[in-house]
Amino acid sequence: QNTNMSDPSKDTDAAEHAEAVPSTSTPSSYAPPPSYDAIPSCAWTRQLHLNFQPHREFSVSLWEGMRLAGLGYRMWRYSKRERASGRLPIMDPFKGVLPGPIMGVPLGGIGAGTIGRGWQGEFNKWQLQPGEVHVRAVNADQFSVFIQKVTSSSSSSSSSSESGSGPSSHKSVDKVSTVLSARSPVQGPLCQWNWKMPAKSCKYHALYPRAWTEYEDIFPNVRITCKQITPVIPHNYRESSYPVAVFEWTIENNNSYEIDSSIMFTWQNGTGGPSDQHGGHVNMPFTMDLATDEHATTQSNENGECRLVGVTLKHDHVTRVKESNIPEGVKYDNHIKKPNGDVEFRDPMCFAVGAKQSRDTTVTSIPSWESSSMEHAIRLWKQFSNNGELSPSSFLHPSSSSSSHPSSGGGSGAAVHGDAAFRPGTKIAAAVANKVRVPAGEKRTLVFVLSWDVP
Numbered sequence: 385q386n387t388n389m390s391d392p393s394k395d396t397d398a399a400e401h402a403e404a405v406p407s408t409s410t411p412s413s414y415a416p417p418p419s420y421d422a423i424p425s426c427a428w429t430r431q432l433h434l435n436f437q438p439h440r441e442f443s444v445s446l447w448e449g450m451r452l453a454g455l456g457y458r459m460w461r462y463s464k465r466e467r468a469s470g471r472l473p474i475m476d477p478f479k480g481v482l483p484g485p486i487m488g489v490p491l492g493g494i495g496a497g498t499i500g501r502g503w504q505g506e507f508n509k510w511q512l513q514p515g516e517v518h519v520r521a522v523n524a525d526q527f528s529v530f531i532q533k534v535t536s537s538s539s540s541s542s543s544s545s546e547s548g549s550g551p552s553s554h555k556s557v558d559k560v561s562t563v564l565s566a567r568s569p570v571q572g573p574l575c576q577w578n579w580k581m582p583a584k585s586c587k588y589h590a591l592y593p594r595a596w597t598e599y600e601d602i603f604p605n606v607r608i609t610c611k612q613i614t615p616v617i618p619h620n621y622r623e624s625s626y627p628v629a630v631f632e633w634t635i636e637n638n639n640s641y642e643i644d645s646s647i648m649f650t651w652q653n654g655t656g657g658p659s660d661q662h663g664g665h666v667n668m669p670f671t672m673d674l675a676t677d678e679h680a681t682t683q684s685n686e687n688g689e690c691r692l693v694g695v696t697l698k699h700d701h702v703t704r705v706k707e708s709n710i711p712e713g714v715k716y717d718n719h720i721k722k723p724n725g726d727v728e729f730r731d732p733m734c735f736a737v738g739a740k741q742s743r744d745t746t747v748t749s750i751p752s753w754e755s756s757s758m759e760h761a762i763r764l765w766k767q768f769s770n771n772g773e774l775s776p777s778s779f780l781h782p783s784s785s786s787s788s789h790p791s792s793g794g795g796s797g798a799a800v801h802g803d804a805a806f807r808p809g810t811k812i813a814a815a816v817a818n819k820v821r822v823p824a825g826e827k828r829t830l831v832f833v834l835s836w837d838v839p
Contacts, residue, residue: 423598427591432504432566433583436485472515483509483519488588489595493615496627497838501612503588505565505597510655512733512838513701523569524652524755524813527610527631527832528577530772531603532559534642534821560603561769564610573761578769592616605638606645628835635820636827646772646819649832650764651737652755653697653812663808664700664730667752669693669776674740692833693747694738695814701731733838739818740831746819748774755813764815772819 444452459477466473488503500509500519507525510518535558561578566586568579585601593616599608613630615623635645653667654660674690741747754760760779767774818830 423589423596424591427589427596429590430503430588431584432581432586432588432597438484439482441482474515481517481519489590489592489612489614491612491614491629491834492627492836493623493625494621495625497836499629499834499836501595502567503590503595504567504583506567512655512836513731518655518657520656521567522652522654522656523572523574524650524811526650527564527633528562528648528650528768529564529599529602529608530559530561530644530646530648530768530817530819531606531635532644532772533557533639534644557604559769561765561772562602564597564599564608573756573758576758576762577765603643606643607636607638609634609636626835627837628833631832631834633818633830633832634827635822635830637822637824640824642824643822644772644819645822645828646768646817647739647830647832648768648772648774648815648817649737649739649834650755650813650815651695651697651735651834653699653735653814654701654733659699659702660811661756661809662700662702663810665812666698667812667814668696668698669749669751670696670736670738672738691741691747692738693741693749694736694816694833695749695751697735697737697812697814699733699735701733703729703731731838734836736833736835737814737816738833739816740833741818744820744828745830746773748776748817748819750774750776750779750815752812752814753779754810756809756811768815768817772817774815774817 456477459475463473463476463478483500486502486504486506486508488501490509491499491501497512498509499507499512502508502521505527506521508519508521510516510520562581563577563579564581565579566581566583569575581599582601585599587598589596589598593614595612597610597612599610602608611632611634613632615626615628615630617624631649633647635643637643637645652660653665670693672692672694674692739745739747739749750764753764763778764774767778816832818832820828820830822828
């Protein structure tokens with residue numbers, strides 16, 4: 385999604401210059417850790433069911449307050465003047481962001497903006513535009529899991545009594561589906577999903593720029609681990625600045641029978657603010673061929689060995705400013721003047737979610753569904769908890785035949801909503817599910833990616 389790539393010729397010049405300068409940062413005898421997948425023993429660890437008291441605000445004594453009174457007054461005048469002009473102050477100690485003890489390792493490379501993911505599983509911090517920081521959890525931005533015991537009838541029938549319930553008991557559990565978050569919504573359509581994850585049996589580990597979450601007791605003798613990867617790479621500035629995050633899900637089956645497991649990644653078009661329901665947003669499916677090595681062929685990609693299947697979410701970010709507050713002589717584009725004197729700026733913002741499809745995995749997606757609709761929330765969860773797969777045809781809007789966007793490369797999801805994608809007052813989201821069969825005593829890995837572009 386990041387199109388601001390550097391000039392290759394400049395990279396060559398930089399490389400030649402680097403060769404002429406002796407390196408002193410890393411000794412030649414440096415060796416990587418013995419196990420890349422192992423969770424470091426020095427990582428910061430928390431159980432997902434814990435809750436902590438909010439952080440205490442900074443305070444000063446009476447004498448310190450008297451000495452800082454002049455500075456405080458100047459800062460107050462500065463922030464007031466900037467906001468009156470329609471600008472965000474660079475520093476505003478009177479309106480600080482107080483997130484509380486909920487943050488985890490952030491997502492995104494250096495200088496690429498940040499999406500925060502809390503240690504209890506929610507996406508809760510948005511710092512994608514200069515000067516703007518928003519702390520709010522978006523209920524639709526979630527990972528969910530489906531696990532089913534493989535039987536002779538599991539592929540043709542899904543009438544198990546445990547299909548929609550939480551992992552409350554390990555006796556005769558054949559099928560489970562749950563949201564992988566310890567924070568459930570208080571109200572709204574997504575309350576219809578299953579939020580009964582056993583948080584007490586789950587742990588979060590953090591050591592920047594990585595994070596790991598271990599899930600236990602969701603299904604008998606099945607262990608799930610999510611490794612969150614941010615591209616901060618030593619001696620590699622280019623990839624370290626990418627606005628992207630990768631999630632590697634490992635499903636370990638310690639049973640004597642096979643299981644079918646699926647991970648679903650849902651993402652709302654926006655950052656949880658008022659702009660999410662202003663309309664004008666569009667979700668489009670995509671399929672991207674991936675070359676695992678220089679000898680990969682197009683034929684192998686067509687067989688599903690190296691393919692990324694996902695959805696691009698184009699967001700029309702709206703900001704309103706009083707025209708009288710815009711300094712005289714300032715030129716601005718991408719704006720609409722309103723009758724009440726407001727100037728409405730429309731800034732491009734784009735997200736993309738996807739799953740890596742390999743020979744033994746099945747990736748399905750729903751390019752567009754309404755996260756503000758009770759009907760859509762129930763229908764989506766019913767599909768996923770049925771067999772761990774998604775059917776985009778059941779979410780096509782009646783007018784989508786006249787405004788459909790076929791998937792490039794033949795990926796899942798044949799069309800995008802028509803009027804539903806643009807109608808003000810509705811919030812739209814995307815869903816991607818990746819399913820795999822895990823033999824007894826073995827483990828499999830499912831890979832998801834999240835990227836964004838805010839020029």
